[in-house]
Amino acid sequence: MFRRLASRLTRRFGGSSGDGGDRRYRASVPERIRPTKVGLWYIVSAVLVGVAATNTGNNALYIVLALMLGILVVTGTVSRVNLRRLECDLDAPEEIHAKQPFHLRLEVRNRGRWMPRWLLVFSVSDRAQPLLVPHLPRAGRSRGFMETMLPRRGRHRFRWVHVGSIFPVGFFHKGMRYETELEVLVYPELYPAAVASPVLTGARGEGASRKVGWGHDLHALRAFQQGDDPRGIHWKQSARTGELIYTEREVEEGQRLSIVFDNAVGELDDPGKRRRFERLVSEAATAAVDYLDRGYEVELSTRERHLPFRGGRQQRREILETLALVEPVPVTSEPLLRTSPGRGLELRLGLGRSEDAA
Amino acid sequence: MSFSREKRVLLGLMAWIAPIPLPFNELLAWPLLVLYLVVVTGFLHRASEGAETWLPNWAMNLLGLAYLPVLFLDFTRGGQLLRPVIHVALFGVAVKLFALRREKDKWQVLMGIFFLFLASMGTSVHPTMVLYLVAFLALGTTVLTRFSVFSVLGRFGYGDPEAVRIPLRSYLVVATACSILVAIPLFAVLPRLGTPYIMTRGTGTRTEIGASGFTDVVTLDSIGSIRNNPRVVLRVRFQDGEDPRHELRIKGATFEAYRNRAWRQSPRAETLRRKPGGRFELAPAPAARTARFWLRPLTGAKLPVPVNASEIEIKVTELQRDRGGALSLSRPSMELMEYDVGLADRRYVSSVPQEPKAFEEESPALDTGSVTPRMAELADEVMGELPPREAAQALERYLAAEFEYSTELLGKGGDEPLENFLFRTRRGHCEYFASSMVLLLRSRGIPARLVTGFLGGERNRIEDYFVVRQSNAHAWVEAHLPESGWALFDPTPPEGRPQVREQSFALLFTQAWDYVVFRWDRYVLTYGLYDQMQIFRRAMRTWRAWWSRIQGPEEVESPAPETTEIEEEISKSDRTVRDALDWQSWITWLSVLLSLGALLAGTWMAWRFRRSFDATRAYERLRSRLDRAGLSVKESTAPLALQSEAEERFPEIADPSRKIVDSYLVESFGESPLAQDEVQKVRESLQTVNRRLKGLRKVG
DSSP states (O other): OOOOBOOBOOOOTTOSOOSOHHHHHHHEEEEEEEEOHHHHHHHHHHHHHHHHHHHHOBHHHHHHHHHHHHHHHHHHHHHHHHTSSEEEEEEOOSOEETTSOEEEEEEEEEOOSSOOEEEEEEESSTTSOOEEEEEEOTTOEEEEEEEEOOSSSEEEEEEEEEEEEOTTTSSEEEEEEEEEEEEEEEEOOOOSSOOSOOEEESOTTSSOOOOEEEEEEEEEEEEOOTTOOGGGBOHHHHHHHSSOEEEEEEOSTTOEEEEEEEOOOOOOOSHHHHHHHHHHHHHHHHHHHHHHHTTOEEEEEOSSOEEEEEOHHHHHHHHHHHHHHOOOOOOOSSOOOOSSOSSEEEEEEEHHHHHHHO | OOHHHHHHHHHHHHHHHTTTTTTTTTSSOHHHHHHHHHHHHHHHHHHHHTOOOOOOHHHHHHHHHHHHHHHHHHHHHHOOSHHHHHHHHHHHHHHHHTTOOSHHHHHHHHHHHHHHHHHHHHTOOSTTHHHHHHHHHHHHHHHHHHHHHHHHHHHTTOOOGGGSOOOOHHHHHHHHHHHHHHHHHHHHHSOOOSOOBOOOTTTTTTHHHHHHTOSSEEETTTTGGGTTOOOEEEEEEETTOOOOTTTOEEEEEEEEEEETTEEEEOOEEEEEEOOTTSOEEOOSSOOOEEEEEEEOOOSSOEEOEETTEEEEEESSSEEEEETTSOEEOSSOOOSOEEEEEEEOSSSOOOSSOOOGGGOOTTOGGGOOTTOOHHHHHHHHHHHTTOOHHHHHHHHHHHHHHHSEEOSTTTTOOOSSHHHHIIIIIOEEOHHHHHHHHHHHHHHTTOOEEEEEEEEOOEEETTTTEEEEEGGGEEEEEEEEETTTEEEEEOOSOGGGSOOOBOOOHHHHHHHHHHHHHHHHIIIIITOOHHHHHHHHHHHHHHHHHHHHHHHOTTOOOOOOOOOOHHHHHHHHHHHHHHHHHHHHHHHHHHHHHHHHHHHHHHHHHHHHTOOOOOHHHHHHHHHHHHHHTTOOOOTTOOHHHHHHHHHHHOGGGHHHHHHHHHHHHHHHHSSSOOOHHHHHHHHHHHHHHHHHHHHHHHHO
């Protein structure tokens, strides 16, 4: 079952919430401070002024030095406060596929009563586009989106939201990370078009609804009537018979695709083998999504789970969830069969077949 | 207003303010400052108008070349280092402002402005520098903050600050105030290893020396020329609150030889050492009361003390005394000197107990080389055959009554200034009166010398001390009388003598300001190691008292061994000096240790948090390298977009940059980290990119 847990944590350093130091410790963690080029120049200048002041004993230079250090202390404190007492809510879209960019929604609140926050740059990882919040008023809130991409299917947890800033004077880049508990289920990567082709199985008429529709298969030929779509005219037959013949096609709703995914492939200790397995998963997901979008009913059979023929969004979600979590199981001699035989398309995917195809 | 426009305006404002104190400190001529300000104002006008065309680099370089001869002349003509350097800095800032193109130009201008600010601060001694400092601090904080805002907004693709309104005014006000508040204790605790040094006003112009009349050689107009100078020389506080009206005759220097219309100082006679009790004994008379002096730094080494001083306590190891009894330090002090002087009950105490027999014909105090026949005739006429004391008094009365005090004739004495004074103009200032009396006394065989110093002062009732200004400079006479030794005579008419001036409403403002100046001098400009020690001692005493209160009454301190009063005085005085030396070395070692510790900690942190080289790092470096090479690399530029832009702009680096970008994508989105040999290939690709971009720059 797909679950997404979005939570928000309140950071209250030194606050009186009384909910234990451990949680507060985990809530926000300062990250490495990096001096910028400007900061390094400033420090070098302060050292030079300090040397000059000490060497000459000129108190006017001591005043300058004290002010330079004072600026360093004040701006350091401001930059520290600037990253604290924030509240971050992270939210993900309904459907996330591996290697496909998506937007995370971030809502950030300033819990500070005295000081606004400036120039906050949020990110969830190095791979995500950062989000800039230029100004966050006292007790104010801001929303934005961060584009990111996840490389693998399966469960992924966003443990931290990183926030960094060079505010106020750009001497140091300070960072802080806020703990989140957003867990997303990443569906398999989808290819632009189905790679594997299903085969037709079973006898015509078995279990299929033969209704006129807008599918691909031929239903009947008849005389053209007023109101028919001219694109449906069978020109060859019309030429042969001398009157307009109209092509009726079968509706595809009634058609079915059975995806049989054999995950009994044993240990995948070889990276190449692992890559091939992942490719098969993606092929299955691509086919399922493709055919469901075309109105097919799709069933999925793996070694652990069977999803009977159904169409619609619910089926799509369940198939993608199953494929997102499917893992190799030990090899067995028992064949994996579809549970509801009948006419329809069948796509058999297994490591042996894939190798053959390759 | 675009970013570059606002940056220019902010830089222009800083450049406008930075050099303003320099002419006040006599380090820059006013016309030069005006010229500079006109240029910067022009720049500000153009910048605020949003002008598009600015000085090209070749024009800037041409101007720099054109300035070289001026610089050469500046160095060779003035003979000083600081002024030509300041001129160069002003020129550089003014020209560079008009040629701001790249980001680093902005920082170069800021460095130039900071240098001007340092020069202004380092040579300022007036309390009004606080206003300048606060203004510069506020503007500097604004500039740095705005620049960092622009930098971040620019990286995220914003081009106009108006598009993102970021209210910063409250922050800037609070940050400036807090910086000052934090700086005050920092100023107090920053380690002082030497004595405070003050760049006096007009360093190199010798204004202070001439004004005080304490040079080795002084002309007759040296004191008269400063009678309108209100600059404070010293402050005196009498500790028992008695009326000090008669005490404020302060001897600065004595002069014996008069040659070629100028007086020469008495030579040094002896070196004074501390006596038991820690003080320097000046005269055998007992001290009836004490006065504390705060002497502002003079460029000379003279130490003015009252004429009735019998002892002095000062934080030096030795003092020099000349033959006329004037004191001087071993070397000029550049700090506010604070010293206590013991005063005898009498109005005058001779600090040089010379016997009459010591005077022989060749004694400088009897030198009559400059006495003309007419002067000798006048001396005979006024003093007749009177005994020395009466003769001197008669001459004193004669000069005071028959001659007029005036400073109108300054510099108009001619070749024979004293002849002119005595026989033609009969008008002059105190130096003419005193010099004439000295020569006339000598013509009668009475040893005499000229004394310069200060007379009178201005009572400041706010804190009950006396302010002695340059305008209190005065000259008088010391004559040696056979029966009583050296005696003091002042032939200047009373209306020409500086006097103690009482508080008046009109002076209230001036004196309130002087109170501020006094505090500034004492606790800011001359704050030093001794003050730090006192603060530390006070803190330690407070801590001990607090600690003993916590400890309770159980502890009984063992009684200290008894010492005599003299021993205690000596040990107290010596302890001050010893402690200073101890603390000085202690602070030095502490500073060295702290520096070493900081160095080690920095090295350890750099090692601890070092980041191993990988494709991500190579990609980051590629981005920054391309950014430096002129490609617009924004935070939002995606890897493949970066790659295509790089290929388009620099086809020479297409292959290696593609390798880096591909490896980065594999490392970031692949399933396993790169192998070691792959990382090595990425490293080589990065080196290739760097090499080729450098080659391109050289070709360009």
